[in-house]
Amino acid sequence: MTIDNITKAHAAGAAVVAGGVADAASKKDAAELIAKIKDSSAEVRTKAWLGAGPAFATAVNALAEVMTDKDLEVARAAKRALWQIVHYTGRPGADKERQAVADKLAGLLGDGQPVAVRREVLWMLSEIGRKKAVEPIAALLTNKELREDARMALERIPDKNSLAALRAGFKSAPEEFKPNLAQSLRNRGGKVRGYECVKLVPVKQTSIKPLK
Numbered sequence: 747m748t749i750d751n752i753t754k755a756h757a758a759g760a761a762v763v764a765g766g767v768a769d770a771a772s773k774k775d776a777a778e779l780i781a782k783i784k785d786s787s788a789e790v791r792t793k794a795w796l797g798a799g800p801a802f803a804t805a806v807n808a809l810a811e812v813m814t815d816k817d818l819e820v821a822r823a824a825k826r827a828l829w830q831i832v833h834y835t836g837r838p839g840a841d842k843e844r845q846a847v848a849d850k851l852a853g854l855l856g857d858g859q860p861v862a863v864r865r866e867v868l869w870m871l872s873e874i875g876r877k878k879a880v881e882p883i884a885a886l887l888t889n890k891e892l893r894e895d896a897r898m899a900l901e902r903i904p905d906k907n908s909l910a911a912l913r914a915g916f917k918s919a920p921e922e923f924k925p926n927l928a929q930s931l932r933n934r935g936g937k938v939r940g941y942e943c944v945k946l947v948p949v950k951q952t953s954i955k956p957l958k
Contacts, residue, residue, distance in 0.1 A: 776805035783812055783823045791823040798827035799834025802843055806831065806850035810867070814860050825866060836874045844874050851875070852882045865895050872899035877907050884911035893923060901930040909934050 779801050782794035798805070805827070812824035832851075835843040852875070854867045868886070871879045880903065886896035897915070900908045912934065916927040928941035 772802070772804045776801055776808060779805050779827065780808050780812060783809070783827055784815070784820050788819065791819065795823045795827035795830060798830040801827070801831055802835060803846040803850045806847060807854070810854050810859070810863050813863055813866065828866075829870065832870045832873055845876070845878070848875050848879050852879050855882045855886065861891050864892055868892065868895040868899045872902040875899065875903050877905050879903065880905065880907045880911050883908075884915060887911075887915040887919065887927075894926065897926055897930050901933055909936070 779794055779798055782790050785791055785794070798809075809824045809828045809831075813821050813828070815821040815824065831847055834840075835847045848871060851867050851871050855864055859867075864886070868883060871883060875883065880900065883896050883899050883903075886892045887900075889896070897912070900912050900915075909931075912927060912930050913936070916924060916931060916938070919927055925941045928938040931938050
């Protein structure tokens with residue numbers, strides 16, 4: 747082995763060690779964050795969620811779990827902390843961090859999670875979700891409790907895949923939900939025949955005629 751190869755091997759080993767230390771530190775930080783979010787002091791909780799942004803993906807699942815805590819103030823602090831992470835990782839130049847958080851959030855859309863958590867996650871993904879988030883979101887277009895939130899999330903994700911998901915959802919949607927999806931398609935620049943914007947449909951009869 748040449749000196750250059752030895753140097754590269756040492757550098758690679760150091761990087762692995764450093765990565766392991768960073769992961770451990772991140773998990774420790776996440777555990778400390780959760781402890782503060784659950785603290786009985788409102789001041790401690792507030793300080794914790796305000797500074798939660800840099801916690802990144804490591805704390806996502808734990809915070810989602812605390813969002814359903816029986817103590818409403820603790821649950822509210824957990825939700826605010828998770829939103830801080832979403833906003834922080836959504837900043838320009840943080841693509842890797844954003845994707846890591848979005849992946850964790852997408853994993854919370856399954857049936858095993860409470861509806862309230864899934865609904866909040868859908869809106870979070872509407873902020874930072876991209877191509878990989880489209881499929882799990884689109885799957886909820888058939889869920890009567892969450893389909894409206896899923897529709898809006900897809901509408902807000904600036905990706906051709908989200909537009910395709912809205913079109914596919916429109917084709918297979920029950921009749922009562924088609925006008926909602928049609929509106930999302932129009933908002934994304936598409937044209938939909940046969941389903942007028944509900945805002946333009948008169949709800950009361952009137953004898954007033956337009957000026958000529």
